[in-house]
Amino acid sequence: MSCDDNTLMKSQISIFKDWSKVKRWVVLVAVLLPTACSQRIAIKPFTTDGCSAFPDGSPTENTVWLSCCEAHDLAYWKGGTRKQRAAADEELEQFVSDVGEPV
Numbered sequence: 180m181s182c183d184d185n186t187l188m189k190s191q192i193s194i195f196k197d198w199s200k201v202k203r204w205v206v207l208v209a210v211l212l213p214t215a216c217s218q219r220i221a222i223k224p225f226t227t228d229g230c231s232a233f234p235d236g237s238p239t240e241n242t243v244w245l246s247c248c249e250a251h252d253l254a255y256w257k258g259g260t261r262k263q264r265a266a267a268d269e270e271l272e273q274f275v276s277d278v279g280e281p282v
Contacts, residue, residue, distance in 0.1 A: 227252040237280045247274040 229235045232247035239244055251274075254267035 225253060225256045237279075243278060243280065244275050247271055247278060250274065 227249045229245050233244070235245040235248065237244050248271070251267055251271040254270070255264060259267075
């Protein structure tokens, strides 16, 4: 092996070492770029449509359950796990039951 061959071999090995660094940077940029470029998600203001699954109230008092439904909508708006949403559903059912139908 001549001196030139040895130099050529070292430069080829150096390229492979540098390529390893380049691959790391490419992966890093590929992972971080979408995060850095994504738009911030704005929290939407709370709104409610009242009782969408059943009436807001009874025929004699048309908004008797409305506050129950608004509390339920607020719980869903805050977000959470399935377990927390299930708890909000149970609270709605209990709230409506406690309020009952006015006489």
